[in-house]
Every structure is written in structure tokens, then in C-alpha cells.
Amino acid sequence: KNEVEQSPQNLTAQEGEFITINCSYSVGISALHWLQQHPGGGIVSLFMLSSGKKKHGRLIATINIQEKHSSLHITASHPRDSAVYICAVQFRAGGTSYGKLTFGQGTILTVHP
Amino acid sequence: NAGVTQTPKFQVLKTGQSMTLQCAQDMNHEYMSWYRQDPGMGLRLIHYSVGAGITDQGEVPNGYNVSRSTTEDFPLRLLSAAPSQTSVYFCASSYRDSKNIQYFGAGTRLSVL
Numbered sequence: 001k002n003e004v005e006q007s008p009q010n011l012t013a014q015e016g017e018f019i020t021i022n023c024s025y026s027v028g029i030s031a032l033h034w035l036q037q038h039p040g041g042g043i044v045s046l047f048m049l050s051s052g053k054k055k056h057g058r059l060i061a062t063i064n065i066q067e068k069h070s071s072l073h074i075t076a077s078h079p080r081d082s083a084v085y086i087c088a089v090q091f092r093a094g095g096t097s098y099g100k101l102t103f104g105q106g107t108i109l110t111v112h113p
Numbered sequence: 114n115a116g117v118t119q120t121p122k123f124q125v126l127k128t129g130q131s132m133t134l135q136c137a138q139d140m141n142h143e144y145m146s147w148y149r150q151d152p153g154m155g156l157r158l159i160h161y162s163v164g165a166g167i168t169d170q171g172e173v174p175n176g177y178n179v180s181r182s183t184t185e186d187f188p189l190r191l192l193s194a195a196p197s198q199t200s201v202y203f204c205a206s207s208y209r210d211s212k213n214i215q216y217f218g219a220g221t222r223l224s225v226l
Contacts, residue, residue: 004155033214043203043217086156100146100171101215103155 006087006104013111019074021107023087026068033101034061034072035086043086046072077111084108115139119204119218126194126225134189134221136204142216143209145187149173149200150220156203162187163209194225 003026013019023032034046047054047061049070054061058077063070074081087104120135138145146161148171158171162181176198178190187206191198204218 035217041201041220041222043205043220045214045216048214088156100158100161101156103148103157105153105155 004089004102004104006107011109013077015113017077019077021072021085023070025089028092029089030092031090032063032070033088037084079111079113082111117206117216117218119221123222130194131192134202136187137185138206142206145206147189148203151200196225199225
């Protein structure tokens with residue numbers, strides 16, 4: 001079964017701390033997505049990775065294809081980073097695999113001032 | 114840009130009622146999909162479409178119908194609502210290539226009594 005596991009499920013941090021959220025998956029993928037869901041419910045795509053590392057502001061996403069593992073890092077965390085962070089993968093399959101995402105359960109991040 | 118527009122934002126149904134959740138995108142995306150989000154379950158794919166006139170089932174299709182008569186619109190129909198369909202529903206779209214980010218609608222919170 002194609003699975004996506006995220007850890008931790010809940011994460012509490014103090015403002016300014018460096019944060020890491022991990023995502024592991026079971027079989028080969030064509031792409032991995034990191035998504036952010038704020039308390040209001042909307043989902044925003046942060047990164048799409050197929051190899052290496054991407055950076056946007058204080059957010060860094062890395063992926064190790066051999067280890068089947070990805071991490072999302074937040075540097076100098078801020079209370080506005082409080083949200084649910086979701087890992088999603090496109091498993092490698094024939095034909096119409098594009099766009100079909102399998103999601104992790106999400107990591108609830110709370111950053112206190 | 115409107116992006117992905119979902120209506121309604123909230124809906125309460127009685128068991129056995131039918132309704133249609135609307136989803137429209139203005140980005141000329143070929144790929145559109147419907148997900149449901151339940152506590153502790155993560156997001157799960159209900160149905161998806163790779164272009165006008167083409168739809169297919171996802172992980173949890175039972176109780177839902179879809180059609181894709183135009184590139185822009187991808188409605189989700191509940192023919193006879195059940196309490197198990199109480200959930201938050203998200204529509205998403207992307208370009209057809211597997212390495213494109215997905216854009217999500219704001220979600221529809223549905224309660225079936």
C-alpha cells in the first residue's frame with residue numbers, strides 16, 4: 001500500500017526557534033508537495049519537489065529520494081507560522097498518475113510568542 | 114485572478130437529500146480533483162478529471178458523482194446524502210504535467226444530519 005507518514009503530529013515552539021517537520025513515503029514517487037493549512041481552512045501549496053532542495057523566505061524543503069524522506073524546515077519561527085503542514089506525494093504510476101496526491105495526516109504547528 | 118472557486122462555503126443537509134458542490138477555475142487547468150478532509154484521516158481523493166469529458170474514481174468515490182463538461186467546471190454531486198459524508202470538501206486544479214503545484218479552493222463544510 002502506498003503510504004505517507006508525517007512526524008511529529010503536533011509541534012509546539014517558541015518564537016524564533018528552528019522547526020523541522022518530517023515526511024516519509026513507502027515507494028517511488030514522481031513529486032512531493034508541502035502544503036500549509038491555516039486555521040481558516042484554506043490550503044496553500046508551499047513547495048513541489050522531485051529532488052534536492054528548495055527555499056522560499058524562511059521555509060526550506062529538502063528531499064532524499066534514496067531514503068524516501070523529505071523535511072520542511074522553518075527558520076526563525078513566528079506565531080503567524082502556526083498552521084497545519086501537510087505532506088503529499090504523487091506516487092510513480094502509469095499514465096494518469098499526474099495530480100493524484102496521497103496525503104500525510106498533517107503536523108499541527110503552534111508557535112508561541 | 115479568482116483561482117479556484119468553491120460554492121457553497123457551508124451547507125447542512127438532511128439524510129437522503131441531494132446537492133451539488135460547485136467548483137470552477139479560471140486558470141485553464143486540465144487536471145481537477147475533489148478531496149474530502151476528515152479528522153485524523155488526512156485528505157482523501159474522491160474523483161478526478163484530466164480534461165473535459167474525462168473523469169475517474171479516486172480512493173473514496175462511493176456516494177459521489179462527477180462530470181466535466183467544460184475545462185472550467187467540475188461539480189461534485191451527492192445523490193442521497195448520508196451522515197458519513199459529513200466532512201470538509203476541497204476542490205483542486207493544476208496543469209496536466211505531473212510536476213505542477215495544485216491550487217485549492219477554500220473548501221465546503223458539509224454537515225449531514
